[in-house]
Amino acid sequence: MSEPLMDYDEAMERYDPVLGLEVHVELSTATKMFCACSNQFGDEPNTNTCPVCLGLPGALPVVNGSAVEAAIRIGLALNCQIAQWCRFARKNYFYPDMTKNFQTSQYDEPIAFDGSVEVELDGRPFAVPIERAHMEEDAGKLTHFGLSGRIQDADYSLIDYNRAGTPLIEIVTKPVFGAGADAPRVARAYVAMLRDLMKALGVSDVRMEQGSLRCDANVSLMPKGSVELGTRTETKNVNSLRSIERALTYEIRRQAAVLASGGKVRQETRHWHEEGFTSPGRSKEEAEDYRYFPEPDLPPVAPSREWVEQLRATLPEPPAERRKRLAAEWGFSALEMRDVVNADALDLVAETVEAGAGPQAARKWWMTDLARRANEAGVELAEVGVSPAQVAQLQELVEEGVVNDSLARKVLDGVVAGEGDPRQVVEARGLAVVSNDAVLEEAVEKAVAANADAAQKVRDGKQQAMGAIIGAVMRELGGKADAAKVRELIVKRL
Numbered sequence: 001m002s003e004p005l006m007d008y009d010e011a012m013e014r015y016d017p018v019l020g021l022e023v024h025v026e027l028s029t030a031t032k033m034f035c036a037c038s039n040q041f042g043d044e045p046n047t048n049t050c051p052v053c054l055g056l057p058g059a060l061p062v063v064n065g066s067a068v069e070a071a072i073r074i075g076l077a078l079n080c081q082i083a084q085w086c087r088f089a090r091k092n093y094f095y096p097d098m099t100k101n102f103q104t105s106q107y108d109e110p111i112a113f114d115g116s117v118e119v120e121l122d123g124r125p126f127a128v129p130i131e132r133a134h135m136e137e138d139a140g141k142l143t144h145f146g147l148s149g150r151i152q153d154a155d156y157s158l159i160d161y162n163r164a165g166t167p168l169i170e171i172v173t174k175p176v177f178g179a180g181a182d183a184p185r186v187a188r189a190y191v192a193m194l195r196d197l198m199k200a201l202g203v204s205d206v207r208m209e210q211g212s213l214r215c216d217a218n219v220s221l222m223p224k225g226s227v228e229l230g231t232r233t234e235t236k237n238v239n240s241l242r243s244i245e246r247a248l249t250y251e252i253r254r255q256a257a258v259l260a261s262g263g264k265v266r267q268e269t270r271h272w273h274e275e276g277f278t279s280p281g282r283s284k285e286e287a288e289d290y291r292y293f294p295e296p297d298l299p300p301v302a303p304s305r306e307w308v309e310q311l312r313a314t315l316p317e318p319p320a321e322r323r324k325r326l327a328a329e330w331g332f333s334a335l336e337m338r339d340v341v342n343a344d345a346l347d348l349v350a351e352t353v354e355a356g357a358g359p360q361a362a363r364k365w366w367m368t369d370l371a372r373r374a375n376e377a378g379v380e381l382a383e384v385g386v387s388p389a390q391v392a393q394l395q396e397l398v399e400e401g402v403v404n405d406s407l408a409r410k411v412l413d414g415v416v417a418g419e420g421d422p423r424q425v426v427e428a429r430g431l432a433v434v435s436n437d438a439v440l441e442e443a444v445e446k447a448v449a450a451n452a453d454a455a456q457k458v459r460d461g462k463q464q465a466m467g468a469i470i471g472a473v474m475r476e477l478g479g480k481a482d483a484a485k486v487r488e489l490i491v492k493r494l
């Protein structure tokens with residue numbers, strides 16, 4: 001399945017990658033883009049539909065004001081210009097996911113354009129230029145039943161029109177130059193930044209695994225020293241941050257191999273496979289194939305400057321300022337902060353601190369134990385199966401002395417396995433530290449008897465010998481003894 005690939009470092013010696021990122025954000029408005037149907041994810045198929053979003057003849061759309069408001073706030077947060085006047089456009093195509101045979105979108109008159117945002121990579125800022133952010137509607141969802149779940153070998157397909165008409169904002173970058181070998185990581189950091197920004201704006205629940213934030217990743221290569229853009233490929237619907245980085249790395253290596261062998265990169269869409277490769281999709285259609293024309297059934301959108309300024313006042317703190325403020329509040333060193341940001345753990349640490357944990361403790365959990373678990377499972381940190389509130393509760397248990405560090409890790413096993421909150425897991429698995437004097441004294445007694453040599457050494461003042469006795473007590477009590485108390489009891493006993 002895999003095509004010839006060039007070694008990444010060699011590819012970087014010979015070519016400069018250029019990125020183009022198209023991100024779709026599903027807005028979490030109460031109703032759909034052009035009708036009053038509920039915009040709820042996960043309802044019974046085809047229950048949130050009406051003549052408008054089913055495209056019945058004669059049904060007329062009405063623009064959702066909350067969606068326009070969200071679009072403007074997103075545009076402002078991306079430092080874009082907001083159009084004085086803009087229209088919707090029909091993007092014509094025939095496919096059963098869109099009953100009208102066109103998608104209502106925006107074409108040459110986007111509501112927001114010409115912006116720029118900064119992402120942080122290894123503690124350094126990198127500017128990503130924004131071409132436009134425009135409004136459109138989502139299509140219905142097709143599910144193909146057959147061998148592979150793809151249409152090619154499907155026995156039949158089912159359609160759910162609940163998603164048809166969901167408000168979407170598409171955010172498109174200008175070609176991103178100058179990232180060099182970091183290009184895949186820049187793309188990942190950019191999408192992570194957008195996700196955090198959308199969350200802070202409160203306009204979307206940005207769940208990549210549910211498709212409420214999706215990325216099409218374009219990349220092309222320029223031979224070093226060239227100033228002419230190469231031919232790009234567009235890898236569609238990459239639905240995790242990790243996959244964005246992996247898919248782009250793969251495409252760069254593949255295109256480099258094509259170019260180095262004297263071939264031409266075909267302009268096409270590609271599919272990402274989690275096994276670690278992309279495969280060709282359709283060769284790219286041109287804009288004129290869609291016969292775009294202004295939507296006659298909707299009035300233009302002309303946001304007043306007063307409204308735009310009112311909305312500007314509702315913007316959240318810009319990400320770079322927030323990072324600076326949090327680093328100061330938490331007392332993190334530049335290096336600690338950089339690692340947290342690189343690991344995409346900033347919001348997780350922030351939520352853990354909000355839930356009551358100390359910043360350093362919160363950082364430690366996410367950056368060590370939980371990072372290792374995410375890594376082993378090949379998932380994002382946020383999907384490791386432990387919430388910030390649960391981490392805060394676990395830290396509370398450690399500080400109360402209910403569990404020690406090694407027991408805390410067993411508690412996490414239980415939380416990840418879906419056994420409930422840390423306190424419930426401690427209860428159910430019997431993981432609390434044993435600090436009952438009678439139980440500990442009995443174990444100490446036994447351990448001293450079984451380690452007479454060590455006991456004599458301790459009496460002779462050799463403190464190091466105590467380790468053997470503490471170890472024996474721990475073994476006796478399954479690692480659950482309160483170590484400080486055990487030490488005290490041994491001293492008393494000897």
Ligand code: ADP
Nearest residue numbers: 018019020021173174175218219220229230232
């Ligand atoms: P399409 O409709 O084909 O998806 P868009 O204009 O919506 O086209 O998006 C294309 C994306 O790719 C944009 O982010 C654009 O800046 C970027 N892009 C355009 N040309 C190139 C190129 N040669 N190499 C890399 N990215 C490119």
Ligand code: MG
Nearest residue numbers: 022172216234
């Ligand atoms: Mg596109």
Ligand code: ZN
Nearest residue numbers: 035037050053
């Ligand atoms: Zn509807």
